[in-house]
Amino acid sequence: MTDNPYPHLFSPIELAGRRLRNRVCLPATVTNYARLNQITERWKHFLIERARGGAAMLVTEVIAVDPNAIAQPAIVTGFDDANMADLADTAKRVHAEGAWLIGQLWHPGKQQLWGPTRSPMGVSDQPDALSWTVPHVMSADEISAVAQAYIDTAARLAECGFAGVELHGAHGYLIQQFMSPWSNWRDDRYGGSMEKRLTFTREIAAGIRERCGDGFILGIKMAGTEGVEGGIEPDEAGRITAILAGDRIFDYFSYGQGNFSPSLEMHVPDMYFRPGHFIDIHKAMREAADGVPVMALGRIGEPDLAEMVVAEGYGDLVGMTRAQITDAAFALKATEGRAEEIRPCVFDNFSWGEVYQGKPVAEYHNPHLGEEGEADWKPAPADKPGRIVVVGAGVGGLEAAWIAAARGHAVTVFGANDEVGGGLRLEAQLPGRGDVAKVFDHQRRMAERHGVVFRLGETATAADIRALSPDSVVLATGAEPRWPETLKVEPGDEARVISARSAVAHELPAHAGRSLAVLFDQDHGPFTYGVADKLAEMFERVVLITPRPNIAQRVNHCSAVGVYRRLYAAGVEILPAMEPVSLTAGRLICRNVYAGHDRVFEAVDLLVYATPRSARDVLSAELDGLQVHRVGDCQSPRDLLAAIHGGHAIGNLV
Numbered sequence: 001m002t003d004n005p006y007p008h009l010f011s012p013i014e015l016a017g018r019r020l021r022n023r024v025c026l027p028a029t030v031t032n033y034a035r036l037n038q039i040t041e042r043w044k045h046f047l048i049e050r051a052r053g054g055a056a057m058l059v060t061e062v063i064a065v066d067p068n069a070i071a072q073p074a075i076v077t078g079f080d081d082a083n084m085a086d087l088a089d090t091a092k093r094v095h096a097e098g099a100w101l102i103g104q105l106w107h108p109g110k111q112q113l114w115g116p117t118r119s120p121m122g123v124s125d126q127p128d129a130l131s132w133t134v135p136h137v138m139s140a141d142e143i144s145a146v147a148q149a150y151i152d153t154a155a156r157l158a159e160c161g162f163a164g165v166e167l168h169g170a171h172g173y174l175i176q177q178f179m180s181p182w183s184n185w186r187d188d189r190y191g192g193s194m195e196k197r198l199t200f201t202r203e204i205a206a207g208i209r210e211r212c213g214d215g216f217i218l219g220i221k222m223a224g225t226e227g228v229e230g231g232i233e234p235d236e237a238g239r240i241t242a243i244l245a246g247d248r249i250f251d252y253f254s255y256g257q258g259n260f261s262p263s264l265e266m267h268v269p270d271m272y273f274r275p276g277h278f279i280d281i282h283k284a285m286r287e288a289a290d291g292v293p294v295m296a297l298g299r300i301g302e303p304d305l306a307e308m309v310v311a312e313g314y315g316d317l318v319g320m321t322r323a324q325i326t327d328a329a330f331a332l333k334a335t336e337g338r339a340e341e342i343r344p345c346v347f348d349n350f351s352w353g354e355v356y357q358g359k360p361v362a363e364y365h366n367p368h369l370g371e372e373g374e375a376d377w378k379p380a381p382a383d384k385p386g387r388i389v390v391v392g393a394g395v396g397g398l399e400a401a402w403i404a405a406a407r408g409h410a411v412t413v414f415g416a417n418d419e420v421g422g423g424l425r426l427e428a429q430l431p432g433r434g435d436v437a438k439v440f441d442h443q444r445r446m447a448e449r450h451g452v453v454f455r456l457g458e459t460a461t462a463a464d465i466r467a468l469s470p471d472s473v474v475l476a477t478g479a480e481p482r483w484p485e486t487l488k489v490e491p492g493d494e495a496r497v498i499s500a501r502s503a504v505a506h507e508l509p510a511h512a513g514r515s516l517a518v519l520f521d522q523d524h525g526p527f528t529y530g531v532a533d534k535l536a537e538m539f540e541r542v543v544l545i546t547p548r549p550n551i552a553q554r555v556n557h558c559s560a561v562g563v564y565r566r567l568y569a570a571g572v573e574i575l576p577a578m579e580p581v582s583l584t585a586g587r588l589i590c591r592n593v594y595a596g597h598d599r600v601f602e603a604v605d606l607l608v609y610a611t612p613r614s615a616r617d618v619l620s621a622e623l624d625g626l627q628v629h630r631v632g633d634c635q636s637p638r639d640l641l642a643a644i645h646g647g648h649a650i651g652n653l654v
């Protein structure tokens, strides 16, 4: 018997004769840490830290196999000499930490995630589902040349000391474009029957095996379901898996879902998907794989679930991207019985959204992402431990409090509500958004562990604060929604107008009917669409108006698919380019912000507004002579990243 709390997850396994110390893998993760297609130190640290954090096998982010695959300046090239030294250095350092490094070989084909590639190449003349670009259709010679580019890049990575490569055959990129009957309309040796649609993949695989030898791990990530009619569905994926398994060339199979149609939402399943949403598919693939190890992945964020995946035969390996973006030491903490210390991942795809916008990957619940030393970062002891008062028990205040306490300060937190969490606690009450509570639950656990004193249900006055003789005061008192600037309301109609926050925090006005609610959206963030979902459950008709030409501009592109899907499915009417002008006896007039014409809604029961917020900073004027810091919304209302990273920085500063 082992005393490891997760014995199956932390049992070794062999791939291509190489021993993996456990089953925890990091699936490929674009970081955008490269600059001008050149690897940076931060790019390396992202991987090295996850090796130090205990994972057994790491797959690099996409590596371009061909100049036409360079989609943007942070994509690393693998087809030339530019990155050879840095790739070799990364492999050496990851291996020194006890994990294996696998390079993900990538060609997007016709797909234009970040805008035009140099020369979009297509299997057929089907437009790219995201950009509607119609690609150049590859000739047989061009296909052979690209297949060769994959093989050559694999050989280069082998030369750099990589333990293996993974073909990116998922998410609608080139290899999947060949595999799928949805996108492959050819009738030559590369298309037609399923066997022929696999020709491209099998030629690449055979070539890599021949060039790189048997001890070189060769994996493939492909679709378990593509999520479109006429595309790869689980049965077809099972048949593909069986054929590839029969070749005895691949050492593992991994599955990523969706393509670039609205099934994009499945690439990175967010909190609205079930935990381990796709594991039944993985189990079926495992049966088809005839003993070739299968990596289960997708919304697996907790060691218990990862353990169950291995113990109950859903997968031989467990891929966890976002869980390890949030905490580099996920595996180490789990295996050492410190699972409670893992910074929990809430699967709202913030990190993916950053990368999609071309920014370096960031995660609000991990202020040290990509830094050297991230895996074992601990708050440094304070030079002079003192007394710290934090006013506000939202995520900014809590972060400052637990970090300061971990550094040795005596910390008191005042919270106006009986519970911690502030605005995020409201968000956690909305349909489908409960997981965000994991953030403040974790912060509270850490705060209690480090002896923070909570005074909840107390609205702190300046006298309360001074009575504690603090060395520093951290104000994290949040923000107030502003009245909609363009709206005039007749006396008597005021009770029909409430902020989105009040709509969640308090009962709706008693007199309000349940026929028509209008939601004015000047926020565009996930909270507001959670409110829309809630209103749709309560009202016969919901109209969402926004001054912008579309909605969800602060929701990552992937999760925005879900926002639209839920709103349209619930019958919410989305009216862009509108702002509210007047409300008189339930008659709401809205105006088109571009053309100026009006749209009238009669018998409006409730107008809910999600507007810009103003900092709620009532105390600092009364705290003369004290060292005062403001955190998050109380400084200037922004997002969770600003609140948590801001609190973290102040906790380290005081």
Ligand SMILES: Cc1cc2nc3c(=O)[nH]c(=O)nc-3n(C[C@H](O)[C@H](O)[C@H](O)COP(=O)(O)O)c2cc1C
Pocket (backbone or CB within 6 Å): 027, 028, 029, 030, 031, 060, 061, 062, 104, 168, 170, 171, 221, 256, 267, 268, 269, 297, 298, 299, 300, 319, 320, 321, 322, 323, 351, 352, 355, 361
């Ligand atoms: C920021 C980010 C970047 C990603 N980059 C890649 C990539 O380069 N290649 C790839 O195959 N998948 C990529 N993915 C998808 C992940 O590998 C994985 O399939 C997906 O996130 C689901 O796993 P998870 O639930 O453990 O996060 C990325 C995901 C995220 C969040």
